[in-house]
Amino acid sequence: MIDASFKDYSAITRNFLLVIAERSRTTMIDQIVDAYAEFANLTANVATVEVSTARPLDADERERVQRVMGEKLKKMIKLNEHVNPDLIGGMVLVHNDTMWDSSLRRKLDDAIKTMEIKTHLVKWTE
Amino acid sequence: MRIDVDEMIGTLRQQISNFDESLKVEEVGTVVEVGDGIARIHGLTKCMSGEMVEFRTGVYGLALNLEEDNVGCAIMGRFDDLKEGDQVKRTGRVLQVPCGEALIGRVVDPVGRPLDGKGPITTDKSWPVEYPAPGISLRQPVKVPLQTGIKAIDAMIPVGRGQRELIIGDRKTGKTAIAIDAIINQKSTGVICVYVAVGQKESTVAAVVKRLQETGAMDYTIVVSAGASDPAPLQYIAPYAGAAMAEYFMYKEGKDTLVVYDDLTKQAAAYRELSLLLRRPPGREAYPGDVFYLHSRLLERSAKLAERYVIVATSKTGVITDKDGVNKEIYHAEEGPKHAKKVLETLPNKADLKVARVTDSGGSLTALPIIETQEGEVSAYIPTNVISITDGQIYLQPDLFNAGVRPAVDVGISVSRVGGNAQIKAMKKVAGTLRLDLANFRELEAFAQLGTELDPVTQRQVDRGYRLVELLKQPQYKPMDTIDQVVSVYAATKGFMDDVPIPRVRAFESGLIDEVRNAHKNVFDALNTSKELTNDTAKLLDAAITEFKRRFMAAK
Numbered sequence: 001m002i003d004a005s006f007k008d009y010s011a012i013t014r015n016f017l018l019v020i021a022e023r024s025r026t027t028m029i030d031q032i033v034d035a036y037a038e039f040a041n042l043t044a045n046v047a048t049v050e051v052s053t054a055r056p057l058d059a060d061e062r063e064r065v066q067r068v069m070g071e072k073l074k075k076m077i078k079l080n081e082h083v084n085p086d087l088i089g090g091m092v093l094v095h096n097d098t099m100w101d102s103s104l105r106r107k108l109d110d111a112i113k114t115m116e117i118k119t120h121l122v123k124w125t126e
Numbered sequence: 127m128r129i130d131v132d133e134m135i136g137t138l139r140q141q142i143s144n145f146d147e148s149l150k151v152e153e154v155g156t157v158v159e160v161g162d163g164i165a166r167i168h169g170l171t172k173c174m175s176g177e178m179v180e181f182r183t184g185v186y187g188l189a190l191n192l193e194e195d196n197v198g199c200a201i202m203g204r205f206d207d208l209k210e211g212d213q214v215k216r217t218g219r220v221l222q223v224p225c226g227e228a229l230i231g232r233v234v235d236p237v238g239r240p241l242d243g244k245g246p247i248t249t250d251k252s253w254p255v256e257y258p259a260p261g262i263s264l265r266q267p268v269k270v271p272l273q274t275g276i277k278a279i280d281a282m283i284p285v286g287r288g289q290r291e292l293i294i295g296d297r298k299t300g301k302t303a304i305a306i307d308a309i310i311n312q313k314s315t316g317v318i319c320v321y322v323a324v325g326q327k328e329s330t331v332a333a334v335v336k337r338l339q340e341t342g343a344m345d346y347t348i349v350v351s352a353g354a355s356d357p358a359p360l361q362y363i364a365p366y367a368g369a370a371m372a373e374y375f376m377y378k379e380g381k382d383t384l385v386v387y388d389d390l391t392k393q394a395a396a397y398r399e400l401s402l403l404l405r406r407p408p409g410r411e412a413y414p415g416d417v418f419y420l421h422s423r424l425l426e427r428s429a430k431l432a433e434r435y436v437i438v439a440t441s442k443t444g445v446i447t448d449k450d451g452v453n454k455e456i457y458h459a460e461e462g463p464k465h466a467k468k469v470l471e472t473l474p475n476k477a478d479l480k481v482a483r484v485t486d487s488g489g490s491l492t493a494l495p496i497i498e499t500q501e502g503e504v505s506a507y508i509p510t511n512v513i514s515i516t517d518g519q520i521y522l523q524p525d526l527f528n529a530g531v532r533p534a535v536d537v538g539i540s541v542s543r544v545g546g547n548a549q550i551k552a553m554k555k556v557a558g559t560l561r562l563d564l565a566n567f568r569e570l571e572a573f574a575q576l577g578t579e580l581d582p583v584t585q586r587q588v589d590r591g592y593r594l595v596e597l598l599k600q601p602q603y604k605p606m607d608t609i610d611q612v613v614s615v616y617a618a619t620k621g622f623m624d625d626v627p628i629p630r631v632r633a634f635e636s637g638l639i640d641e642v643r644n645a646h647k648n649v650f651d652a653l654n655t656s657k658e659l660t661n662d663t664a665k666l667l668d669a670a671i672t673e674f675k676r677r678f679m680a681a682k
Contacts, residue, residue: 094154096169096171097153097154097155097169097170097171097172098151098152098153098154099151099152099153099154099213099215100149100150100151101149101150101151101152102149102150106150110150114137115134115137115138
């Protein structure tokens with residue numbers, strides 16, 4: 001059955017799937033795919049960056065983000081784009097554990113937080 | 127709420143003018159599991175142990191478990207609106223609490239938020255909740271007494287400034303009462319008190335606060351409360367937060383402080399809950415392996431700090447800091463002044479110089495941890511741990527409590543390992559035989575109760591014992607002045623009370639104290655200024671007591 005449904009794939013892929021089926025590890029396919037993607041990206045020097053913006057990116061912006069992030073991370077950049085109107089403006093980039101946040105939402109939140117601290121006159125945080 | 131309009135406008139201006147330049151780089155992770163006050167977070171690979179993390183809702187968490195692919199956090203606040211997939215940010219700082227004068231007289235939670243409805247706490251000072259205990263060179267031996275105002279304790283189980291004295295006993299034996307009396311007695315001594323309530327009913331804490339207010343003790347007291355309904359992480363950090371607030375006064379202002387941890391049994395239970403939820407392996411009584419360290423690192427923070435001395439110009443007065451030393455040297459502890467004097471002699475302009483104590487040095491932190499036992503079981507895990515860490519224990523017995531001996535201190539098994547060093551000389555002198563007399567009495571009491579015919583010597587000892595027990599009874603919230611204690615204990619141990627009928631012992635005591643304070647002011651003053659009981663003073667005191675007794679016995 002695997003041979004039939006995956007006949008367009010290479011022999012190695014088909015054999016791999018057969019091995020998995022034989023050892024009854026088909027439930028782990030998802031994890032294998034994720035791990036493979038990560039491994040492939042590493043080998044090919046590709047980094048995934050999550051981009052969130054208030055409205056969809058146009059081609060020019062997409063190119064600029066890719067270029068800037070590429071220089072920063074010294075890698076080819078693959079973008080995962082998300083549209084989140086909550087951000088109001090600006091953009092949020094996430095790569096691994098690091099987040100670059102220039103969204104209007106965050107700036108307003110920060111401003112509110114400072115005002116709250118000032119109005120409560122609690123300045124001991126640092 | 128008071129809002130400073132000018133300040134508001136200033137802040138707004140600043141915010142607006144800086145608005146555009148801010149690109150914030152942050153380290154983030156995602157919540158993979160949340161519940162029971164614990165969150166597991168994926169990511170945050172650079173997170174430090176004990177670091178604060180911020181959840182989407184603005185609630186803070188404390189990173190406790192750093193594992194290979196996740197971080198286990200205790201959530202310091204409401205966790206019911208957090209969900210899987212939420213973003214979590216690192217803050218890069220460890221947990222701190224506000225501290226300083228602004229907290230005095232306030233009731234706060236373990237992260238320093240006010241609970242008393244008296245408005246916000248205005249202070250720019252803070253202190254880390256987890257702070258390392260001072261090392262050997264920073265300390266000096268405990269030698270200054272901390273008067274609790276309770277006769278049984280000050281006479282036989284003295285507590286010194288910087289000591290850790292455990293109060294242990296079953297429920298309802300008056301443990302908290304002793305601690306509260308000790309706080310009340312610190313009035314006009316300059317000692318800053320911190321009362322930490324862990325896992326207690328809010329109503330109990332409210333009653334304590336009310337009592338402290340009524341007696342004027344809130345003027346120098348901070349109450350830290352993590353109630354029974356607060357999440358385990360808050361109950362776990364409450365004692366450390368209380369210690370941090372006291373440490374600020376000890377380190378930065380050179381003040382003496384007293385911290386009551388009420389009680390550490392509940393804190394240990396909260397920590398057990400936290401540890402089990404973090405999947406740390408359970409040990410004895412299901413407590414985690416580091417439950418000893420939990421209490422030892424807390425109680426080690428109690429200290430009597432060494433005084434520091436510097437060489438300064440003779441004209442220098444007022445506040446003296448470490449930097450004022452003309453030769454940039456600081457001399458520590460008891461040997462400090464001697465050493466500094468020697469160095470001073472070698473300096474060229476020695477006539478214009480003097481040795482002075484650094485103003486903020488020599489503070490202390492005295493701890494009165496409380497442990498609740500079950501059915502007098504002191505060999506349970508937590509009681510044995512804390513007994514071994516502290517410098518002595520005050521043991522409270524339900525039998526004594528029910529027999530009307532209050533405070534129900536069992537003087538036979540209560541000890542203070544710092545002992546006589548922390549007593550004024552007069553008290554040391556008069557209390558010397560008190561312990562012995564009571565021990566003899568306990569041995570003979572059983573015989574006496576059997577109704578056996580006793581020889582006159584034994585009978586005298588028994589009679590003396592009954593009167594001593596009666597004398598050591600003391601009502602709650604009535605701490606007693608040290609000199610008064612000396613007078614009353616002296617009268618009892620010298621046998622002046624032996625023929626006073628037992629029900630009249632306390633009347634005799636209060637009458638005698640009034641007499642000495644008013645009619646024999648010279649004796650009282652002599653004791654109060656020298657803190658010593660010289661032979662001359664003793665003779666005067668003998669005469670005063672004899673005279674008072676004659677009148678007292680005649681006035682039946």
